[in-house]
Amino acid sequence: MNRSVFVRAALGAVALAFAMDGAMASDYPNRPIELLVPYAVGGGTDAVGRAFADAAGRYLANGMIVVNRPGAAGAIGHSEGARAPADGYKLTMVTPEINLAYLQGIGKARPADFTFIARLNIDPIVLIVPANSPFKTVQDVLAKAKTKPGEVALANSGKGATYHLAAVALEEKTGLSFNNIPYIGAGPEMTAILGNQVEGGFATTGEAGTYVKTGKFRLLGVMAPERLKEFPDVPTFKEQGVDLQLGTWRALAAPKGTPPAVIAKLKEVVAKVVQEPRYQQFFTQQYLGMVYEDGDKLPAELEREFKFYSDIVTKLQLK
Known part of the structure; x- marks a missing residue:
């Protein structure tokens, strides 16, 4: 295959991939979306997850379902979320333990395994x-x-x-x-x-x-x-x-490789949810710190946090 034919074939493949992503996004979501919470019912991450899922359901034809996957300092839920099909139908409420569990040898999932949609909460301990x-x-x-x-x-x-x-x-x-x-x-x-x-x-x-x-x-x-x-x-x-x-945070994320058009749709849902007085009131009533930060900003911050926690884990011999 000469160079020009190869280039045309490559461009055709890219165009086909974008067309497939666009087709997927135009039909998305056509079934309920699962939201994995890596902790047990009753905690702060569960509360944030359920408040978001309830509000998001008002903008999703088939709603959003919370699924709790507790255990191993969040590693079980984070790992399941990272391994999920990258189609936007299984999201994860990610927390700082994504770094902590990895650093301590408890889990294998990393922030790089996700595409972050938005951070929804920050609280001090x-x-x-x-x-x-x-x-x-x-x-x-x-x-x-x-x-x-x-x-x-x-x-x-x-x-x-x-x-x-x-x-x-x-x-x-x-x-x-x-x-x-x-x-x-x-x-x-x-x-x-x-x-x-x-x-x-x-x-x-x-x-x-x-x-x-x-x-x-x-x-x-x-x-x-x-x-x-x-x-x-x-x-x-x-x-x-x-x-x-020290503190904690909760962020909404999809598996790495999720089509950009699907991520864009999810960001549109988040933008609507955070404007709801009912959603905002929930955070006030539950003494949770509500934030709204675009997910694109998180990877760089999580890299800095990884270094911070790495120093602590090494110093305290927690691995």
Whole structure:
């Protein structure tokens, strides 16, 4: 085949691929879309996922269905989402554990396995205890850990997950040790704290805020640069002598290779959802930090986050 024939054939193949993508997009979606949540029912990621799916269903003829795939610090759900057919019918609510699980040898999925549509939420991590706890401040927890090393039972949403990282980062910062107890998600973790099965735990206000406002939990500290406007009386960790800032986020993503026309349609849906007063009110009522960031901006940021977490995982010997 001479060069001109080869070029014409290559251009023809590209044109055919675009035509097929266009045909797929024009018919998309013609069945329900699955939204994988890599954690158990009841946690912040589940809440964000269900709020989005409910709202998105008003703009999708066949709706959106939430499917929970908890376990292995989100690695099970992230891996399933990454391996899904790149046709836009199985999306994933991706979280920072996509990097953390990989760095710790728990999971194989990477951010590069996805095409990000939009980031929907960002929250700082907080330390909570049952309302009847003797702990009133972060320093109270640290004081007991000094006298009883390794005995203060603090829950997290799974070994290797962001909330577990918050616990071990606090240990590294203070030179103390806790009895870190993992659950398969923040939902089961909240149940354990409510039942006084543990002395406290790490989460975000998305999971714990309602319990705090109704007097079931006490919020001891916020891992943020400033106090939260919803809880202005609760000091940051830095104000309490521990300069520690960590948080989590949730982003909507499709498998890598999903046709651009399909991604564009999904972005159109997101743009409509985030304008809904009902959707916005949900975040306010649940003490979740609502954001709307285009997915094209995320890969570069996740590369920086990968380096940040890589340094922490190496320093704390978490691999």
